[in-house]
Protein backbone atom coordinates (compact mmCIF):
# COMPACT_ATOMS: atom_id res chain seq x y z
CA UNK A 1 0.00 0.00 0.00
CA UNK A 2 1.49 3.42 -0.90
CA UNK A 3 2.38 5.34 2.20
CA UNK A 4 2.85 8.96 3.10
CA UNK A 5 6.25 9.56 4.71
CA UNK A 6 8.11 12.64 5.91
CA UNK A 7 11.91 12.36 5.88
CA UNK A 8 14.21 14.97 7.36
CA UNK A 9 17.79 15.14 6.08
CA UNK A 10 16.44 14.01 2.71
CA UNK A 11 18.78 16.13 0.58
CA UNK A 12 21.57 13.53 0.66
CA UNK A 13 23.01 10.51 2.49
CA UNK A 14 20.75 8.28 4.57
CA UNK A 15 17.62 10.46 4.21
CA UNK A 16 17.94 10.43 0.40
CA UNK A 17 18.35 6.63 0.45
CA UNK A 18 15.17 6.25 2.55
CA UNK A 19 13.24 8.38 0.04
CA UNK A 20 14.54 6.30 -2.88
CA UNK A 21 13.78 3.07 -1.03
CA UNK A 22 10.08 4.00 -0.88
CA UNK A 23 9.82 5.78 -4.24
CA UNK A 24 8.62 2.78 -6.22
CA UNK A 25 5.64 2.30 -3.85
CA UNK A 26 4.17 5.45 -5.39
CA UNK A 27 3.27 7.06 -2.05
CA UNK A 28 3.62 10.69 -0.97
CA UNK A 29 7.19 11.43 0.04
CA UNK A 30 7.77 14.66 1.91
CA UNK A 31 11.45 15.57 1.71
CA UNK A 32 12.81 18.07 4.24
CA UNK A 33 16.23 19.73 4.43
CA UNK A 34 17.83 23.18 4.27
CA UNK A 35 19.44 23.06 0.82
CA UNK A 36 16.63 23.62 -1.67
CA UNK A 37 18.73 22.83 -4.77
CA UNK A 38 19.97 19.55 -3.29
CA UNK A 39 16.41 18.62 -2.28
CA UNK A 40 15.20 19.36 -5.82
CA UNK A 41 17.87 17.04 -7.27
CA UNK A 42 16.75 14.22 -4.95
CA UNK A 43 13.12 14.99 -5.82
CA UNK A 44 13.87 14.37 -9.50
CA UNK A 45 15.38 10.97 -8.70
CA UNK A 46 12.46 10.02 -6.44
CA UNK A 47 9.85 11.13 -8.99
CA UNK A 48 11.65 9.20 -11.75
CA UNK A 49 11.40 6.10 -9.55
CA UNK A 50 7.64 6.57 -9.09
CA UNK A 51 7.24 8.58 -5.88
CA UNK A 52 4.97 11.62 -5.45
CA UNK A 53 7.38 14.21 -4.10
CA UNK A 54 6.74 17.22 -1.88
CA UNK A 55 9.68 19.51 -1.09
CA UNK A 56 10.02 21.35 2.21
CA UNK A 57 13.06 23.59 2.61
CA UNK A 58 13.28 24.04 6.38
CA UNK A 59 15.73 23.93 9.25
CA UNK A 60 14.92 21.40 12.00
CA UNK A 61 16.05 23.93 14.60
CA UNK A 62 13.26 26.29 13.46
CA UNK A 63 10.10 25.21 15.27
CA UNK A 64 7.84 27.70 13.53
CA UNK A 65 9.07 26.57 10.10
CA UNK A 66 8.37 22.91 10.95
CA UNK A 67 4.90 23.79 12.23
CA UNK A 68 4.22 25.67 8.97
CA UNK A 69 5.27 22.62 6.94
CA UNK A 70 3.12 20.37 9.10
CA UNK A 71 0.07 22.58 8.52
CA UNK A 72 0.38 21.89 4.77
CA UNK A 73 0.38 18.07 5.20
CA UNK A 74 -3.00 16.39 5.68
CA UNK A 75 -1.81 13.00 6.89
CA UNK A 76 1.33 10.90 7.41
CA UNK A 77 1.96 7.18 7.92
CA UNK A 78 5.58 7.55 8.91
CA UNK A 79 8.27 9.97 9.98
CA UNK A 80 12.03 9.46 9.66
CA UNK A 81 14.24 11.99 11.46
CA UNK A 82 17.60 11.65 9.69
CA UNK A 83 18.72 15.31 9.70
CA UNK A 84 21.96 15.66 11.59
CA UNK A 85 25.38 17.23 11.80
CA UNK A 86 28.60 16.04 13.42
CA UNK A 87 31.95 17.51 14.35
CA UNK A 88 34.68 17.38 16.95
CA UNK A 89 34.23 19.31 20.20
CA UNK A 90 37.33 18.60 22.34
CA UNK A 91 36.82 19.58 25.96
CA UNK A 92 40.22 21.32 26.06
CA UNK A 93 39.36 23.67 23.20
CA UNK A 94 38.49 26.87 25.09
CA UNK A 95 37.45 28.88 22.03
CA UNK A 96 34.01 30.41 21.54
CA UNK A 97 33.78 28.35 18.32
CA UNK A 98 33.95 25.14 20.37
CA UNK A 99 30.96 26.22 22.47
CA UNK A 100 29.09 27.25 19.31
CA UNK A 101 29.80 23.85 17.73
CA UNK A 102 28.57 22.06 20.88
CA UNK A 103 25.34 24.06 20.88
CA UNK A 104 24.74 23.57 17.14
CA UNK A 105 25.16 19.79 17.34
CA UNK A 106 22.81 19.50 20.32
CA UNK A 107 20.26 21.82 18.73
CA UNK A 108 20.27 19.97 15.41
CA UNK A 109 20.70 16.34 16.41
CA UNK A 110 18.69 16.24 19.65
CA UNK A 111 16.42 19.28 19.91
CA UNK A 112 15.89 19.09 16.13
CA UNK A 113 14.40 15.60 16.51
CA UNK A 114 12.21 16.79 19.36
CA UNK A 115 11.01 19.69 17.20
CA UNK A 116 10.35 17.29 14.32
CA UNK A 117 8.29 14.85 16.38
CA UNK A 118 6.37 17.73 18.01
CA UNK A 119 5.49 19.19 14.62
CA UNK A 120 4.60 16.02 12.73
CA UNK A 121 3.31 13.44 15.26
CA UNK A 122 -0.15 15.09 15.10
CA UNK A 123 -0.30 14.04 11.41
CA UNK A 124 0.18 10.35 12.32
CA UNK A 125 -2.74 8.12 13.19
CA UNK A 126 -3.06 4.58 14.57
CA UNK A 127 -0.35 2.40 13.03
CA UNK A 128 1.94 5.41 12.48
CA UNK A 129 5.67 4.89 12.67
CA UNK A 130 8.47 7.20 13.85
CA UNK A 131 12.16 6.34 13.39
CA UNK A 132 14.84 8.57 14.92
CA UNK A 133 18.37 8.18 13.54
CA UNK A 134 20.89 7.87 16.37
CA UNK A 135 24.36 6.34 15.94
CA UNK A 136 26.83 3.89 17.46
CA UNK A 137 28.04 7.07 19.18
CA UNK A 138 24.68 6.91 20.98
CA UNK A 139 25.90 3.58 22.39
CA UNK A 140 29.47 4.39 23.46
CA UNK A 141 31.73 7.40 23.86
CA UNK A 142 34.50 8.58 21.53
CA UNK A 143 37.08 11.14 22.73
CA UNK A 144 36.56 14.53 21.13
CA UNK A 145 32.94 13.82 20.16
CA UNK A 146 31.25 14.98 23.39
CA UNK A 147 28.46 16.94 21.70
CA UNK A 148 27.66 14.30 19.10
CA UNK A 149 27.77 11.47 21.69
CA UNK A 150 25.57 13.47 24.07
CA UNK A 151 23.04 14.21 21.33
CA UNK A 152 22.91 10.64 20.03
CA UNK A 153 22.71 9.09 23.54
CA UNK A 154 20.01 11.65 24.35
CA UNK A 155 18.10 10.62 21.26
CA UNK A 156 17.80 7.08 22.62
CA UNK A 157 16.33 8.42 25.87
CA UNK A 158 13.94 10.55 23.85
CA UNK A 159 12.96 7.49 21.79
CA UNK A 160 12.11 5.49 24.91
CA UNK A 161 10.00 8.25 26.49
CA UNK A 162 8.18 9.19 23.27
CA UNK A 163 7.51 5.53 22.53
CA UNK A 164 5.62 5.15 25.81
CA UNK A 165 3.80 8.46 25.31
CA UNK A 166 2.65 7.68 21.79
CA UNK A 167 1.93 3.93 21.87
CA UNK A 168 -1.50 4.53 23.47
CA UNK A 169 -2.33 6.32 20.17
CA UNK A 170 -1.05 3.32 18.19
CA UNK A 171 2.11 5.16 17.11
CA UNK A 172 5.35 3.16 17.22
CA UNK A 173 8.54 5.10 18.01
CA UNK A 174 11.95 3.48 17.57
CA UNK A 175 15.53 4.41 16.72
CA UNK A 176 18.37 3.08 14.59
CA UNK A 177 22.05 3.28 15.49
CA UNK A 178 24.16 3.08 12.32
CA UNK A 179 27.90 2.54 12.32
CA UNK A 180 30.09 4.06 9.59
CA UNK A 181 27.96 4.89 6.53
CA UNK A 182 29.50 6.12 3.28
CA UNK A 183 28.10 9.67 3.23
CA UNK A 184 29.46 13.21 3.36
CA UNK A 185 29.31 13.07 7.17
CA UNK A 186 31.52 9.98 7.33
CA UNK A 187 33.94 11.42 4.75
CA UNK A 188 34.33 14.53 6.93
CA UNK A 189 34.83 12.33 10.02
CA UNK A 190 37.51 10.26 8.30
CA UNK A 191 39.29 13.43 7.14
CA UNK A 192 39.34 14.71 10.76
CA UNK A 193 40.59 11.33 12.00
CA UNK A 194 43.33 11.26 9.34
CA UNK A 195 44.48 14.74 10.33
CA UNK A 196 44.43 13.91 14.06
CA UNK A 197 46.42 10.69 13.59
CA UNK A 198 48.80 11.92 10.90
CA UNK A 199 47.49 9.35 8.41
CA UNK A 200 46.23 9.51 4.87
CA UNK A 201 42.43 9.37 4.50
CA UNK A 202 42.70 5.89 2.98
CA UNK A 203 44.74 4.70 5.98
CA UNK A 204 42.30 6.29 8.45
CA UNK A 205 39.40 4.60 6.70
CA UNK A 206 41.15 1.22 6.84
CA UNK A 207 41.71 1.72 10.59
CA UNK A 208 38.02 2.55 11.05
CA UNK A 209 36.97 -0.52 9.06
CA UNK A 210 39.28 -2.79 11.07
CA UNK A 211 37.19 -2.33 14.24
CA UNK A 212 33.96 -3.30 12.48
CA UNK A 213 33.45 -7.09 12.68
CA UNK A 214 32.31 -7.19 9.03
CA UNK A 215 35.34 -5.00 8.15
CA UNK A 216 33.59 -2.39 6.02
CA UNK A 217 31.55 0.80 5.85
CA UNK A 218 27.85 0.56 4.96
CA UNK A 219 26.00 2.13 2.07
CA UNK A 220 23.09 4.48 2.85
CA UNK A 221 20.75 2.03 1.04
CA UNK A 222 21.57 -0.64 3.64
CA UNK A 223 20.58 1.71 6.45
CA UNK A 224 17.38 2.58 4.55
CA UNK A 225 16.58 -1.13 4.50
CA UNK A 226 16.80 -1.29 8.31
CA UNK A 227 14.71 1.85 8.70
CA UNK A 228 12.11 0.42 6.30
CA UNK A 229 11.88 -2.67 8.47
CA UNK A 230 10.89 -0.50 11.46
CA UNK A 231 8.42 1.43 9.29
CA UNK A 232 6.71 -1.73 8.06
CA UNK A 233 3.13 -1.97 9.43
CA UNK A 234 3.69 -5.71 9.91
CA UNK A 235 6.32 -4.85 12.51
CA UNK A 236 4.28 -4.47 15.68
CA UNK A 237 6.71 -5.53 18.41
CA UNK A 238 9.39 -2.81 18.48
CA UNK A 239 8.46 -0.03 20.91
CA UNK A 240 11.14 2.38 22.14
CA UNK A 241 13.94 0.16 20.91
CA UNK A 242 17.14 0.82 19.05
CA UNK A 243 18.08 -1.27 16.04
CA UNK A 244 21.87 -1.49 15.65
CA UNK A 245 22.89 -1.19 11.99
CA UNK A 246 26.63 -1.47 12.46
CA UNK A 247 27.95 -4.86 11.33
CA UNK A 248 28.41 -6.18 14.87
CA UNK A 249 30.19 -3.29 16.63
CA UNK A 250 27.51 -3.13 19.36
CA UNK A 251 25.99 -6.43 20.46
CA UNK A 252 23.37 -5.24 22.96
Ligand SMILES: NC(=O)c1ccc[n+]([C@@H]2O[C@H](COP(=O)([O-])OP(=O)(O)OC[C@H]3O[C@@H](n4cnc5c(N)ncnc54)[C@H](OP(=O)(O)O)[C@@H]3O)[C@@H](O)[C@H]2O)c1
Pocket residue numbers: 008009010011012013014015032033034035036038058059060061081082083084085086108112133134135136177178179180181182183184185186
Ligand atom coordinates in the same frame (compact mmCIF):
# COMPACT_ATOMS: atom_id res chain seq x y z
N1 LIG B 1 27.32 8.68 8.03
C1 LIG B 1 27.52 7.99 9.15
O1 LIG B 1 28.56 7.32 9.31
C2 LIG B 1 26.48 8.02 10.23
C3 LIG B 1 26.61 7.09 11.28
C4 LIG B 1 25.66 7.08 12.30
C5 LIG B 1 24.61 7.97 12.28
N2 LIG B 1 24.51 8.88 11.27
C6 LIG B 1 23.37 9.80 11.32
O2 LIG B 1 22.59 9.63 10.16
C7 LIG B 1 21.89 10.85 9.87
C8 LIG B 1 22.11 11.21 8.42
O3 LIG B 1 23.49 11.47 8.23
P1 LIG B 1 24.24 11.25 6.84
O4 LIG B 1 25.36 10.34 7.08
O5 LIG B 1 23.24 10.97 5.78
O6 LIG B 1 24.87 12.71 6.69
P2 LIG B 1 24.87 13.78 5.52
O7 LIG B 1 25.09 13.12 4.21
O8 LIG B 1 25.75 14.87 5.97
O9 LIG B 1 23.34 14.29 5.51
C9 LIG B 1 22.82 15.05 6.57
C10 LIG B 1 21.44 15.52 6.19
O10 LIG B 1 20.90 16.29 7.28
C11 LIG B 1 20.43 17.50 6.76
N3 LIG B 1 20.51 18.54 7.80
C12 LIG B 1 21.60 18.89 8.52
N4 LIG B 1 21.30 19.88 9.36
C13 LIG B 1 20.00 20.18 9.15
C14 LIG B 1 19.11 21.13 9.71
N5 LIG B 1 19.50 21.98 10.67
N6 LIG B 1 17.83 21.16 9.25
C15 LIG B 1 17.41 20.31 8.27
N7 LIG B 1 18.21 19.40 7.72
C16 LIG B 1 19.49 19.33 8.15
C17 LIG B 1 21.31 17.79 5.54
O11 LIG B 1 20.65 18.59 4.60
P3 LIG B 1 20.88 20.16 4.36
O12 LIG B 1 22.34 20.41 4.42
O13 LIG B 1 20.21 20.36 3.02
O14 LIG B 1 20.11 20.79 5.45
C18 LIG B 1 21.44 16.39 4.96
O15 LIG B 1 20.31 16.09 4.17
C19 LIG B 1 22.45 11.89 10.85
O16 LIG B 1 21.55 12.04 11.92
C20 LIG B 1 23.74 11.27 11.34
O17 LIG B 1 24.10 11.73 12.61
C21 LIG B 1 25.40 8.93 10.24
